[in-house]
Amino acid sequence: MAGMANSLFDELRACLQWTEADSARLRAVRPRLAPRFAAVADAVYRRLAARPGAAAVLAGGPEQAARIRATLERWLVELFQGPHDEAFFRRHRDVGGAHTQAGLPCYYVLAAMGLMRHELAGLILRVRDADHAATLDALHRVMDLEMALFLESYGEAMTSQIHDTERREMGDRLREAEQLASVGRLAASLAHEIRNPLAGISGAIQVIGQAMAPEDPHREVIEEILKQIRRLDAAVQDLLVYSRPKPPQYDRCRLGAAVLRVVSLLRQEPDVRRVKLTFDGLDAGPEVWLDEAQLQQVVANILLNAAQACTEGQAVEIRIVHDDETASVIIRDTGRGMSPTLAEQAFEPFFTTKAKGTGLGLPICRKIVEAHGGVIHLDSQPGKGTTVTVTFPLRPPAADGCDRAARSEVDE
Numbered sequence: 443m444a445g446m447a448n449s450l451f452d453e454l455r456a457c458l459q460w461t462e463a464d465s466a467r468l469r470a471v472r473p474r475l476a477p478r479f480a481a482v483a484d485a486v487y488r489r490l491a492a493r494p495g496a497a498a499v500l501a502g503g504p505e506q507a508a509r510i511r512a513t514l515e516r517w518l519v520e521l522f523q524g525p526h527d528e529a530f531f532r533r534h535r536d537v538g539g540a541h542t543q544a545g546l547p548c549y550y551v552l553a554a555m556g557l558m559r560h561e562l563a564g565l566i567l568r569v570r571d572a573d574h575a576a577t578l579d580a581l582h583r584v585m586d587l588e589m590a591l592f593l594e595s596y597g598e599a600m601t602s603q604i605h606d607t608e609r610r611e612m613g614d615r616l617r618e619a620e621q622l623a624s625v626g627r628l629a630a631s632l633a634h635e636i637r638n639p640l641a642g643i644s645g646a647i648q649v650i651g652q653a654m655a656p657e658d659p660h661r662e663v664i665e666e667i668l669k670q671i672r673r674l675d676a677a678v679q680d681l682l683v684y685s686r687p688k689p690p691q692y693d694r695c696r697l698g699a700a701v702l703r704v705v706s707l708l709r710q711e712p713d714v715r716r717v718k719l720t721f722d723g724l725d726a727g728p729e730v731w732l733d734e735a736q737l738q739q740v741v742a743n744i745l746l747n748a749a750q751a752c753t754e755g756q757a758v759e760i761r762i763v764h765d766d767e768t769a770s771v772i773i774r775d776t777g778r779g780m781s782p783t784l785a786e787q788a789f790e791p792f793f794t795t796k797a798k799g800t801g802l803g804l805p806i807c808r809k810i811v812e813a814h815g816g817v818i819h820l821d822s823q824p825g826k827g828t829t830v831t832v833t834f835p836l837r838p839p840a841a842d843g844c845d846r847a848a849r850s851e852v853d854e
């Protein structure tokens with residue numbers, strides 16, 4: 443570090459042709475200028491404090507103002523007194539870091555330096571020493587040196603700030619991935635522990651149900667139990683899919699036909715039966731590379747959400763559009779819609795406004811769609827309805843696409 447500062451210092455002095463004669467001139471003129479330094483410091487401070495962008499940093503009250511003025515004045519004395527050796531420049535070099543830390547934008551520091559140069563030049567002209575042209579030269583050289591050093595240290599401070607941020611963000615991402623991995627492991631073992639006994643219970647209940655007479659009033663209870671078991675099983679399944687997504691198994695399929703297949707399965711769902719379904723562009727849809735089972739999950743989640751947001755008889759439209767590069771499934775409902783805040787939260791895992799929701803529908807959709815190299819977009823207006831657009835690339839998955847999907851899999 444010291445070596446670098448040393449060579450930088452020498453290099454700058456050589457570049458600006460700074461000599462000991464400059465030092466001597468500034469030192470000689472200092473006693474006559476010094477009585478005016480307080481006024482210069484004051485002018486510079488006032489100018490800065492009047493700027494809204496700097497005022498926030500300088501808003502520390504009269505005490506801070508006095509401190510800054512005193513620092514500026516001291517800086518001016520040093521500027522003229524020297525000695526302009528390496529220690530002097532090393533001290534002044536830290537100014538950049540201090541300003542970055544204080545959050546003062548660098549252009550204000552440069553503007554302040556410019557203003558000081560102007561004021562000091564005015565003072566030198568006013569006292570008119572014998573060789574004031576050379577003294578002015580020395581002033582410009584020392585100010586140029588200060589400016590170069592300031593920019594150098596400012597750049598360094600910025601870089602280390604950026605590195606700090608990057609390190610922090612990387613740590614956050616790592617922790618998140620670790621958390622997800624352990625949630626995934628937990629979910630997998632939990633799913634195993636829950637689903638197997640659940641299947642056993644369900645089988646036993648069905649046996650009891652079959653043994654009942656058709657008019658037995660307890661049949662309804664049996665049906666209700668089976669329904670709750672299916673719900674529990676679906677919730678466990680959601681958790682499993684969300685925490686341990688599988689990479690897509692690509693197949694070439696007609697998008698419209700695939701969407702129709704899942705819709706015909708869902709048509710019997712009570713929520714879906716209540717709404718008026720319409721279709722557009724499903725027969726002429728393009729061929730795409732997709733994991734059809736995963737596409738079905740996506741369409742099912744979005745369609746169920748749409749239907750659940752509607753009251754009896756409201757409309758849900760399923761549309762497919764495409765261009766040369768992408769194909770989109772657009773599911774638009776005329777239901778209750780979402781406020782902007784709600785729409786923002788809708789993709790958060792476990793966020794739900796439903797008594798029986800898992801809050802994993804949309805997060806699962808996003809994971810699946812992104813693993814396919816696609817995007818999912820939600821557009822909603824409270825009281826008017828919601829449009830969810832899922833866009834897939836038409837090109838076949840590249841080798842690196844598979845890699846990406848594999849990497850996003852939370853596993854070992």
Ligand code: ADP
Nearest residue numbers: 747748751788794795799800801802803804828
């Ligand atoms: P869940 O359906 O289990 O609640 P989702 O992730 O599918 O979980 O949806 C999260 C939340 O987003 C829902 O609870 C609901 O408040 C809101 N939402 C999703 N889709 C729609 C829609 N089409 N219209 C209105 N609100 C919706």
Ligand code: MG
Nearest residue numbers: 743747803804
């Ligand atoms: Mg849902």
